[in-house]
Amino acid sequence: xxxxxxxxxxxxxxxxxxxxxxxxxxxxxxxxxxxxxxxxxxxxxxxxxxxxxxxxxxxxxxxxxxxxxxxxxxxxxxxxxxxxxxxxxxxxxxxxxxxxxxxxxxxxxxxxxxxxxxxxxxxxxxxxxxxxxxxxxxxxxxxxxxxxxxxxxxxxxxxxxxxxxxxxxxxxxxxxxxxxxxxxxxxxxxxxxxxxxxxxxxxxxxxxxxxxxxxxxxxxxxxxxxxxxxxxxxxxxxxxxxxxxxxxxxxxxxxxxxxxxxxxxx
Amino acid sequence: xxxxxxxxxxxxxxxxxxxxxxxxxxxxxxxxxxxxxxxxxxxxxxxxxxxxxxxxxxxxxxxxxxxxxxxxxxxxxxxxxxxxxxxxxxxxxxxxxxxxxxxxxxxxxxxxxxxxxxxxxxxxxxxxxxxxxxxxxxxxxxxxxxxxxxxxxxxxxxxxxxxxxxxxxxxxxxxxxxxxxxxxxxxxxxxxxxxxxxxxxxxxxxxxxxxxxxxxxxxxxxxxxxxxxxxxxxxxxxxxxxxxxxxxxxxxxxxxxxxxxxxxxxxxxxxxxxxxxxxxxxxxxxxxxxxxx
Amino acid sequence: xxxxxxxxxxxxxxxxxxxxxxxxxxxxxxxxxxxxxxxxxxxxxxxxxxxxxxxxxxxxxxxxxxxxxxxxxxxxxxxxxxxxxxxxxxxxxxxxxxxxxxxxxxxxxxxxxxxxxxxxxxxxxxxxxxxxxxxxxxxxxxxxxxxxxxxxxxxxxxxxxxxxxxxxxxxxxxxxxxxxxxxxxxxxxxxxxxxxxxxxxxxxxxxxxxxxxxxxxxxxxxxxxxxxxxxxxxxxxxxxxxxxxxxxxxxxxxxxxxxxxxxxxxxxxxxxxxxxxxxxxxxxxxxxxxxxxxxxxxxxxxxxxxxxxxxxxxxxxxxxxxxxxxxxxxxxxxxxxx
Numbered sequence: 002x003x004x005x006x007x008x009x010x011x012x013x014x015x016x017x018x019x020x021x022x023x024x025x026x027x028x029x030x031x032x033x034x035x036x037x038x039x040x041x042x043x044x045x046x047x048x049x050x051x052x053x054x055x056x057x058x059x060x061x062x063x064x065x066x067x068x069x070x071x072x073x074x075x076x077x078x079x080x081x082x083x084x085x086x087x088x089x090x091x092x093x094x095x096x097x098x099x100x101x102x103x104x105x106x107x108x109x110x111x112x113x114x115x116x117x118x119x120x121x122x123x124x125x126x127x128x129x130x131x132x133x134x135x136x137x138x139x140x141x142x143x144x145x146x147x148x149x150x151x152x153x154x155x156x157x158x159x160x161x162x163x164x165x166x167x168x169x170x171x172x173x174x175x176x177x178x179x180x181x182x183x184x185x186x187x188x189x190x191x192x193x194x195x196x197x198x199x200x201x202x203x204x205x206x207x208x209x210x211x212x213x214x215x216x217x218x219x220x221x222x223x224x225x226x227x228x229x230x231x232x233x234x235x236x237x238x239x240x241x242x243x244x245x246x247x248x249x250x251x252x253x254x255x256x257x258x259x260x261x262x263x264x265x266x267x
Numbered sequence: 268x269x270x271x272x273x274x275x276x277x278x279x280x281x282x283x284x285x286x287x288x289x290x291x292x293x294x295x296x297x298x299x300x301x302x303x304x305x306x307x308x309x310x311x312x313x314x315x316x317x318x319x320x321x322x323x324x325x326x327x328x329x330x331x332x333x334x335x336x337x338x339x340x341x342x343x344x345x346x347x348x349x350x351x352x353x354x355x356x357x358x359x360x361x362x363x364x365x366x367x368x369x370x371x372x373x374x375x376x377x378x379x380x381x382x383x384x385x386x387x388x389x390x391x392x393x394x395x396x397x398x399x400x401x402x403x404x405x406x407x408x409x410x411x412x413x414x415x416x417x418x419x420x421x422x423x424x425x426x427x428x429x430x431x432x433x434x435x436x437x438x439x440x441x442x443x444x445x446x447x448x449x450x451x452x453x454x455x456x457x458x459x460x461x462x463x464x465x466x467x468x469x470x471x472x473x474x475x476x477x478x479x480x481x482x483x484x485x486x487x488x489x490x491x492x493x494x495x496x497x498x499x500x501x502x503x504x505x506x507x508x509x510x511x512x513x514x515x516x517x518x519x520x521x522x523x524x525x526x527x528x529x530x531x532x533x534x535x536x537x538x539x540x541x542x543x544x545x546x547x548x549x550x551x552x553x554x555x556x557x558x559x560x
Numbered sequence: 561x562x563x564x565x566x567x568x569x570x571x572x573x574x575x576x577x578x579x580x581x582x583x584x585x586x587x588x589x590x591x592x593x594x595x596x597x598x599x600x601x602x603x604x605x606x607x608x609x610x611x612x613x614x615x616x617x618x619x620x621x622x623x624x625x626x627x628x629x630x631x632x633x634x635x636x637x638x639x640x641x642x643x644x645x646x647x648x649x650x651x652x653x654x655x656x657x658x659x660x661x662x663x664x665x666x667x668x669x670x671x672x673x674x675x676x677x678x679x680x681x682x683x684x685x686x687x688x689x690x691x692x693x694x695x696x697x698x699x700x701x702x703x704x705x706x707x708x709x710x711x712x713x714x715x716x717x718x719x720x721x722x723x724x725x726x727x728x729x730x731x732x733x734x735x736x737x738x739x740x741x742x743x744x745x746x747x748x749x750x751x752x753x754x755x756x757x758x759x760x761x762x763x764x765x766x767x768x769x770x771x772x773x774x775x776x777x778x779x780x781x782x783x784x785x786x787x788x789x790x791x792x793x794x795x796x797x798x799x800x801x802x803x804x805x806x807x808x809x810x811x812x813x814x815x816x817x818x819x820x821x822x823x824x825x826x827x828x829x830x831x832x833x834x835x836x837x838x839x840x841x842x843x844x845x846x847x848x849x850x851x852x853x854x855x856x857x858x859x860x861x862x863x864x865x866x867x868x869x870x871x872x873x874x875x876x877x878x879x880x881x882x883x884x885x886x887x888x889x890x891x892x893x894x895x896x897x898x
Contacts, residue, residue: 101458107527120528145305298615374660419566427659430663458604462604465608470616497616498767502772505606
């Protein structure tokens with residue numbers, strides 16, 4: 002079994018009328034790594050993440066997942082699809098998109114049921130994950146009665162019941178109140194110790210630095226501008242400026258002009 | 268603003284002074300009201316009342332049976348009896364009779380009264396005049412006819428309202444699923460209801476944003492153009508959301524077939540209620556036929 | 561146009577509830593074939609959109625507002641079968657979640673708003689817009705189609721109301737359900753929609769089509785139409801074949817009496833009747849074919865002749881109008897962007 006979870010080679014993607022989304026991406030994600038893909042809005046982070054989940058396929062280039070090619074044809078095979086979908090979980094940017102069942106219990110049960118598990122085992126998994134994420138009291142509530150943070154928990158839980166080995170999160174800290182953001186970082190830490198692979202797409206450098214042990218920077222030209230440890234990436238100020246992840250800010254202290262770069266929080 | 272749960276009430280944007288609400292404000296209010304009602308219904312359906320305790324299939328079918336019975340009854344007296352039944356069932360289900368009556372009246376009662384009155388005149392229903400008003404005299408046959416219609420509509424609306432108020436939406440879906448409605452249909456209904464509430468909130472926000480940005484009322488024509496522009500926006504958003512939700516479903520292994528867990532079980536109370544309801548309906552129809560003779 | 565419970569007798573609502581089920585089944589099959597696994601989210605969002613459109617307040621005159629149904633618009637975007645399901649789902653949720661509209665009347669409401677409007681609206685739109693319409697033609701076709709569709713649905717609803725007194729009454733003749741006869745119900749529903757709601761509908765449909773033509777024209781792309789129109793001709797043919805049923809009806813329709821019948825009814829013939837009565841000598845009087853012995857066949861021939869004349873006229877007028885509009889130098893549609 003390879004220690005690589007994903008390998009992307011020369012991946013390019015264009016949306017139909019010729020709008021470039023990704024240009025010549027070469028990326029390897031190893032087993033158990035926590036990678037943050039950072040870039041300004043529009044740089045192609047979400048597109049890249051969806052490709053890792055087999056929701057989008059590159060216009061040219063190749064993607065392999067767990068050693069096997071990840072293509073539209075491959076996913077048509079029911080056995081491959083079931084194996085892939087249960088191994089890779091995707092948490093969408095907007096929880097609302099992901100909560101489409103009539104109550105939280107059904108939401109958590111959806112994935113396992115689709116995988117063909119029996120009713121008893123599904124109930125077991127649902128209760129277990131609900132206990133882990135402390136959402137037992139939310140289980141019989143319809144999604145429109147939940148707050149933003151609660152919805153995020155239910156969304157993450159609905160993916161966890163499939164017991165994925167890889168978790169892809171698209172802008173997970175968006176629209177989360179501070180307490181929920183802290184909770185999210187705790188969850189990511191727990192996954193780290195469980196050996197799960199995590200790929201986060203975010204435009205928030207502070208989240209990336211806290212959550213990942215490797216940062217991949219996407220430029221506004223949709224190419225990889227950097228791929229290194231958080232410290233190494235943070236040190237390259239010019240680079241970060243050029244990809245529009247930080248900006249320079251100048252203000253005066255009497256006769257003295259103070260320039261510094263900073264990031265706006267998520 | 269529409270609260271996510273009834274207990275987070277955010278301060279409302281203060282109304283415009285100068286008489287009457289603007290068009291955007293009125294629209295936003297009615298949208299808020301609609302979603303608030305759904306949240307309130309959830310709350311009523313959670314109370315420990317008579318109807319709430321029944322198996323959802325039994326509840327749905329028995330209330331439908333009552334509504335159908337109301338449509339088969341011909342005499343006013345029996346229909347009024349059925350209206351009384353709706354009030355009794357409401358009370359037994361921890362619903363304020365006053366709130367119930369007010370809702371039935373505003374949604375169905377007032378309208379049917381206005382519609383039925385002209386039919387009581389000589390023009391529509393000739394017969395012996397009871398209230399002489401020239402060509403618009405009210406005839407006895409007309410009045411009986413109007414009363415029958417009003418009583419029937421109020422009874423039917425009452426039973427329908429009991430379904431809406433004492434059934435949690437998730438239970439209703441489970442009932443439909445257990446009654447062998449295709450999984451795809453149930454899944455579509457479930458998703459549609461959820462998306463409706465989300466869309467209503469979005470549209471409410473759109474109207475409130477307009478309210479807070481405009482300084483003058485705008486002519487009817489300007490507002491019309493704005494409305495169609497917003498409807499087009501909502502359409503595009505709906506289609507985009509459909510794409511996103513589809514991706515989310517695929518991501519969790521969806522392959523076209525809908526599977527669900529059956530969690531409904533009938534108890535002794537449900538069987539007892541079913542028999543009682545069936546017997547009552549049969550009795551009501553019998554009495555109606557006897558009275559009519 | 562939503563019909564609440566209690567206005568339609570069981571003879572009517574039961575028939576309509578039963579009739580809508582095979583239509584739903586067919587719609588589900590058609591939709592599954594075209595939309596495949598994406599059908600659930602697309603139909604659910606279509607239903608949500610349909611619901612919300614019915615809740616949009618459209619300012620009309622002064623401070624009054626009206627509401628549109630929008631089923632023609634949805635049929636134009638998603639096709640008539642998907643529109644049928646979307647609107648039906650919206651109506652069911654309206655009844656069961658929001659308590660708006662009757663539960664026994666769901667069949668009737670779905671037939672009026674989820675079948676008549678989408679199908680009449682869609683096929684009329686296709687007929688009027690042609691294959692590659694200019695932006696203006698598309699907009700106007702959509703407006704006309706939605707207007708006609710909603711008026712048609714209103715007439716159906718009026719018909720459903722209007723037959724109640726005839727179907728169900730007490731021994732003394734008093735109506736048990738909706739009390740107004742056809743002569744009152746149909747004109748009032750029709751007029752209400754021709755004068756008010758039809759315009760709201762047309763305006764909303766045209767406005768949204770115009771907005772989409774600008775921002776996302778790909779949504780309005782035409783579907784291949786060969787089969788459906790052929791089906792329409794088939795339906796028309798079937799209707800023509802059924803016309804001889806009219807020969808079975810005895811008596812004369814209300815208001816269509818000739819001089820002799822007037823005299824028999826009221827005792828004399830009004831002056832104008834005498835003077836103008838024989839002015840126009842019809843080629844095919846009373847829908848008969850002169851010289852044809854068999855009344856039924858004569859009826860049939862009259863029907864065919866009539867249809868040919870009407871279709872030819874409509875085609876001719878449409879062609880002239882289309883040429884005129886095309887000639888107004890509206891640029892051809894650009895490649896859709898975005």
